[in-house]
Amino acid sequence: MSLKGIRTNDKHIKNLANIVEGNRSILYKKEDLLAYDCDGFTIHRRLPRAVVFPNNTEEVAKIVKYCHEHDLPFLARGAGTGLSGGAIPLNGEVIISLVKMKRLISVDFENRRAVVEPGFVNLKLTNSISDKGYYYAPDPSSQYCCTIGGNVGENAGGAHCLKYGVTTNHILGLEVVLPNGEVIEIGKDGIPDAPGYDLLGLLTGSEGTLGIVTKITVRILKNPEAKQTVLAYFDNVADGSQAVSDIISAGIVPAALEMMDQIAIEAVEAAAFPVGHPKDIEALLLIEVDGISAGIDEQIHQILEVCKRNHVREVKVAQSEEERARWWANRKTGFGAMGAISPDYLVQDGVIPRSKLPEVLNRIHEISREYGLRIANIFHAGDGNLHPLVLFDARKPGETEKALKAGSACLQACADAGGSITGEHGVGIEKREEMRFIFSDEEIAAQTDIREVFNPKNLLNAGKLFPTPGRCLEVKKEEKSVTAS
Amino acid sequence: MSLKGIRTNDKHIKNLANIVEGNRSILYKKEDLLAYDCDGFTIHRRLPRAVVFPNNTEEVAKIVKYCHEHDLPFLARGAGTGLSGGAIPLNGEVIISLVKMKRLISVDFENRRAVVEPGFVNLKLTNSISDKGYYYAPDPSSQYCCTIGGNVGENAGGAHCLKYGVTTNHILGLEVVLPNGEVIEIGKDGIPDAPGYDLLGLLTGSEGTLGIVTKITVRILKNPEAKQTVLAYFDNVADGSQAVSDIISAGIVPAALEMMDQIAIEAVEAAAFPVGHPKDIEALLLIEVDGISAGIDEQIHQILEVCKRNHVREVKVAQSEEERARWWANRKTGFGAMGAISPDYLVQDGVIPRSKLPEVLNRIHEISREYGLRIANIFHAGDGNLHPLVLFDARKPGETEKALKAGSACLQACADAGGSITGEHGVGIEKREEMRFIFSDEEIAAQTDIREVFNPKNLLNAGKLFPTPGRCLEVKKEEKSVTAS
Known part of the structure; x- marks a missing residue:
């Protein structure tokens, strides 16, 4: 039987393919699955059973319900750029890829929020709203390709999270498909600080173990009026570290305050975006401040003073947006640059x-x-x-x-x-x-007990995040009362 | 039998009194309990069974364990300033008052954090560190008497939370006595963004239904270099509202942006801290900006322009710290001022x-x-x-x-x-x-299921926060699968 051209004896694959509209709905051949055997953490690999590509929340819910009813392990995947293996199908999962759900649903400039689908690429959000003077703050180094859904799963950070906070500080609402296929909305209409338990915070950073996010309301920020960027070279790490400490102590909150050591500098200079850093320094600081113009100059002055006090070899302020962009490209491709050495x-x-x-x-x-x-x-x-x-x-x-x-x-x-x-x-x-x-055993149990509530069959992304499989709530309670008495 | 001078036939009261060191350990006489029959929400009242005053975490844990084992309803109470009745003993609870646990345990200026006991008064933290140039940001109007433990329970806000965020944005770690008496630590050593589920966020704002906080690590902030405060009077509310909107649209993030309407102005002018507001205006804005000096003047200039564009009747900048303090006292005692009218x-x-x-x-x-x-x-x-x-x-x-x-x-x-x-x-x-x-039924159930994990006997602060009693997890799951099939 050939359904949508599918040739396999696995009835689940046929049934899952049927849930999803359109033709490019599922991958199941070994050669196609190879690309999904790991994510950015490449040390462990395993083939998934299949990769399904739903178009909308309803299809995600149907796929999840199907897996739930047939006891098929499953997990969600965005761009697969995660660095800790969260999207690796440890148990031969059905992977639910969210790359087709990549719409920017709406932008509400007045109330500073935007609604996106999980497969929407992080940097595209800023690109879509920058002409109106807005941006989305969390900026993982993979932002040109990673998805906001993945960012929610990992509570992604980035260089500018020092001042602006990580992903969880920018999420106002989520639509979530629970592991049984039920759909709930959290953070109604993007209003922050909703009553009841902070499920928004709980889901954000839960690494895909509590539910699959299908719609995300994020906070957008007004572009700062001005920004300036400083590059400082130190002969030794201790001086660079002290400068970091002194900048913060001075009450300055830089938008970013990055450090690279000598080996890192060797790598970035050998890779795609060299900027001519001296190779004999022990530490480099990349410091950015932003805000209203009037205040920036004073902060830059203070930062330069701090660097000098800490025996900086050379310090300079970016003279153009182009120079600033080159410094950042050099920094943001730093992990990949290791390949050069x-x-x-x-x-x-x-x-x-x-x-x-x-x-x-x-x-x-x-x-x-x-x-x-x-x-x-x-x-x-x-x-x-x-x-x-x-x-x-x-x-x-x-x-x-x-x-x-x-x-x-x-x-x-x-x-x-x-x-x-x-x-x-x-x-x-x-x-x-x-x-x-x-974490102590009790502290881990308090977390796996929560997973148990959302994910009682433990079919969703099992084996991740915790050292031991979550124990059944009731068994645990009994064990405890025995030891306590 | 008279134990610590206690005269009652209630053996639980005697046993609870024995857990706590020292003499002023418990209240149980009706005349003493009257002060605990409500909190800042005075419309419902009920007497507790007793009020216990533990000195430390160990005693709290023992009290909780005792209540857990003997099926006694119990709840925690700070200063009792809560405005929604969270500390009212609906079920004749044993109240665990945390007022004796009021130590400032440590301050780490270098890493910007402080550790306090739950009964420590909010404003005392700022007062204790202000000489070193630091402060604690969340500032509920009751900050001169409310406790940080209570602030965690309610995820308290305040006038300056516009720029700095509510309590949850300032909590780095918690020691929590769970409803069975077990003690866990969340947010190890105050390092933010810990791995695993965000239990810190979950506990903060859980209104005392998931556990009792016995130690709190909070973020402290460096005092802004400068602050300036503007008072603006508008003949009509629409103009005042538009000014609010325009200030935010201009990209300014004020530290505070407060409004009072005509009736409120009538009240505050009739009460303890009148400042001479005209009584015939429809709206008053109190706007504060803070940050580095160089930037402040420019922001104030923009704010004054926005007010003028929106037909402000009169607008002025505070000329001294004393004037600023008077304006804020007038605002912060606003609720109580209603008593005057x-x-x-x-x-x-x-x-x-x-x-x-x-x-x-x-x-x-x-x-x-x-x-x-x-x-x-x-x-x-x-x-x-x-x-x-x-x-x-x-x-x-x-x-x-x-x-x-x-x-x-x-x-x-x-x-x-x-x-x-x-x-x-x-x-x-x-x-x-x-x-x-x-919230839909499903969304409420997702929350009561979480309560069930922490608080399975529902002895801790039962009947709060949710419209219906939490249903048993297993029963619910069965119900659902029946309706689903």
């Missing part, structure tokens, strides 16, 4: 109190020596969000495992410094065990 | 899209005429958070009910305009039924 790399994502920056960077250098692997650092210094990039060669036996261990050791260092194991990339499958660095 | 008042708390301001204010005037009750408006115009104050006389038969209905009609108007039924006062017992204005 290493066959493989593993990016980590830890958070530390800003004051612990020098201490933790030292520890990362030690880890690098211990494991005999180079570790580059490109990161959001202003909010203490580190990105150690462990360079390795997967072709060498055992080196992948060594890289994973070195990455984990970096996260342990962050946790030991009173920090956290992810700032914006999520836990996915990559950091499941590292959750134990910061 | 009415025996009783009911304050409501709706949120609307800013663009709907004139339309909804008109509707509130209609409601006032329909019910024959005066309604004053004092509100956070910048973020569309209305506070209609329904004036009534409880001694007149039926007038309380009429006031409640008029208040509810105001919330219906907000919901109809695409808004919400509470911005910062919470739902409590006051707005339980109004939850239906904005």
